Amino acid sequence: MMIRIEGVNKIFNEGRVQAFExxxxxxxxxxxxxxxxxxxxxxxGKSTLLSLIAALDKPSSGKIVVEGELISKLPDLHASAYRAKSIGFIFQHFNLLESLSVEENVIAPLINSGLDMVDIKAKAEKSMKMAAIEHKASQQVKALSGGEKQRCAIARALVHEPELIICDEPTANLDRENSLKFIEILRSLYALKKTIIVATHDPLFETLSFPVRLVHMEDGKIVSSEQ
Ligand SMILES: Nc1ncnc2c1ncn2[C@@H]1O[C@H](COP(=O)(O)OP(=O)(O)O)[C@@H](O)[C@H]1O
Ligand SMILES: [Mg+2]
Incomplete structure (x- = not known):
């Protein structure tokens, strides 16, 4: 089992009048x-759950184990090492450095990895190919379309070859054509046996051409989970 979430509760502002479960x-x-x-x-509660799986925040109670590691109890330093090694994030907002090129954005997460530049560039190229953005490698991000920015963000999220890909509303800022392209990239990640979690309310994700499990949340609870 890659991820085991057991009895997890998250209360914001615990103990205060504004406490929220x-x-x-x-x-x-x-x-x-x-x-x-x-x-x-x-x-x-979708984004809250993703942030706990990514060890960006901790549950109020319960536990989360990822590949045998109790990540709900990780000290901050270990939590960032866990993210740097194991997780690729794809958000609604791309969080790219606009004045840098696509390739410079994609290699950024590896700059302090200890790898030499030849290996870093090779990984960046592989990742840009995967995200169908390698033809724009030397272009400044600010000159890209929304769909291209998203693909640049995907390439950056994949460059360290994470096992777990976490996407939060990845198509919220994309038109239908780019959303379908995004889904094609997800399908190729599925074929590579990556573990993928996508939080979304985009109906395009209800009928995919590869097997997924639909987990539905209401009011902080999981109300259904079906293949
Ligand atoms: N840091 C926070 N402090 C207080 N309440 C929060 C915080 N983060 C999220 N919430 C609340 O928790 C609920 C779930 O939020 P979220 O996980 O972002 O939902 P979703 O991603 O499904 O839209 C919302 O009511 C939100 O206002
Ligand atoms: Mg959200």
């Missing part, structure tokens, strides 16, 4: 190579 008794197991589509209306 964003996640309630979450149990979920995700196998290696599985694709999870996490659906639910805005405010149902």
């Amino acid at each position: 964003a996640l309630k008794s979450i149990d979920l197991e995700i196998a290696k190579g599985e694709t999870i589509i996490l659906s639910g209306v805005s405010g149902s």
Whole structure:
């Protein structure tokens, strides 16, 4: 089992009048190579759950184990090392450095990796190919279209070859054509046996051409999980 989430609760502002229970008794197991589509209306707790799996935040109670490691208890330094090694993030906002080229953005996560530049460039090229953006490698990000920016962000998220790919509303800023291209890239990641979690309320994800598990959230709870 790649990810085991057991009895996880998340309360924001715990102990205060504004206390808010964003996640309630979450149990979920995700196998290696599985694709999870996490659906639910805005405010149902999707991003909160992703942030706990990525060790960006900690549950109020319960535990999260990823590849045998208890990540719900990781000290901050170990949490950032875990993210740098194991996780590729793809967000609605691309968080790219606009004045740098596509390639410069893609290699950024590897600059302090200890790899030499030849290896870094080879990894960047592979990743840009995967994300169908290698033809724009030397172009400044600010001159890209929205869809191209998203593909640059994908290349950057994949450059360290993470086992777990976490996407939060990845198509929210894309038109239909670019959303379909994004889904094609996901399918190739699925074929590489990556574990993928996509939080989305985009109906395009309801009918995919590869097997996924639909996990639906309402009001901080998982209300259904089906293949
Ligand atoms: N840092 C925070 N402090 C207080 N409440 C928060 C915080 N982060 C999220 N929430 C609340 O938790 C609920 C779930 O948010 P979120 O996980 O972002 O939902 P989703 O991604 O499904 O839209 C929302 O009501 C949100 O306002
Ligand atoms: Mg969200």
